[in-house]
Amino acid sequence: MSSTLERHVVTVGGLRVGAGAAVVIGGRVSLRERRGPAGEVLRERATLVEPSCAADLPVIAARADAVVVGAAWTRDIPLVRAAAGLGLPVVVERRPSASLEEWLGLADYCAAEGGDQVILCEGGRLNLGLLRAARTASGRPVLADVSADAGLSAAAVAAGADGLVLDHSLSAGADGPAPDRSLSAGADGLVLDHLLIAGPPVPRASHPGDDATADRTAGETARGAMAGEAMRVAEEAVTLVGALLRPETPATLPECREAIDRVDAALATLLERRAALAGIVQTLKPVGGFAGRDPGRERDLVARMARRAPELGEERLAPVMNAVIEAGLHLAEDRARR
Structure with missing residues (x-):
C-alpha cells in the first residue's frame, strides 16, 4: 500500500493511532514477566497487555484496551489466533529475526482472524529503517517500544513512528517524584525495572534494619525519577519532532x-x-x-x-x-x- 493512500487508524484507549499527531502510550504490561494470576496483576484497566497463555485472555478482554502479540511467541499460532479473536485492537510486535514480509504477514493473519484493528510494533534493538518500511508498505500504524531506551524517542518519531510505547512501570513512575533534569536519556539509554512509585515515602520511627529500608527507598525514588524522565523525553519527542515532521489535518476545533x-x-x-x-x-x-x-x-x-x-x-x-x-x-x- 502506498504511503500516499488513506492510512489505517486504530483507536487504543481513546488515542487515535495512525493519523495526525504521534502519541505516547504508557501502560504496556506483560503477563509473561509478572508473577501471579492475570486477575491479580490486572486489578485496574491497562492499555496494552501481553498474555502468557490462553487462560489470561478473558481477563485481558475485560480489562485491557489492546492485546499484544509478543515478539517472543509470534510462532505460537494457536495463542496468536486466540488473542486476535478477542475483538480488541491487536499490537503485533516483530520477532527480532523476523523479516519485513514475516512481520506484515503475521499482521495480516491477525487482521483476518479478528478484524482490521491491527498495529505494528518495533521494539528491542529498534530497526528504524524497517519501522519506516513497514509503515509505508502496510498502511498500518507503527509503534516503537522505547521502554529500554527513551533516548531513541526522537529518532523513532522522525523515522515515522505513529506512537511511542513505555512499559507500565515507566508510565506509572511519571506520577511519582518529580524527574531530576540532570538525568541522561541519551544514546546509552535508561536502565529501568518494573518498580511502581506511588509517592514520597511516609516518615516513620527508626527501627533495626532501617539502613536497608533507607537504601531501598532511595533506590525507588531514583528509579521513579528516571521513569518520569523517560516519560518526559517521549512526550517531548512527539510534541517537538512531531510538529516539525508529521503533517496534520485536524477535523475539529x-x-x-x-x-x-x-x-x-x-x-x-x-x-x-x-x-x-x-x-x-x-x-x-x-x-x-x-x-x-x-x-x-x-x-x-x-x-x-x-x-x-x-x-x-x-x-x-x-x-x-x-x-x-x-x-x-x-x-x-x-x-x-x-
Missing part, C-alpha cells in the same frame, strides 16, 4: 488547537536556540549589539526563509524576523549586564 500548541512548542524551542546562537555571534563580531546589524544579511535570510514558506513570502516574514532578531539582541544585552 480542539484537535486544531492541540496541533497549534505542538507547533508553538516547537517554535518556542527553536526561538530560544536561535537567541542563544545570536548571543554567541555578538561575542565574535567586531561590532556587536544593534550597531553591528547587517541589513544585507538580514534581507538574504528573509529571502531564504521565503523559499521555504512561499505562502508567507518576504513581505510577511520580514517584520517577524526583525522582531526575532531584536529580541535576541535585547537578550544578549541583558546577559552582558549580568
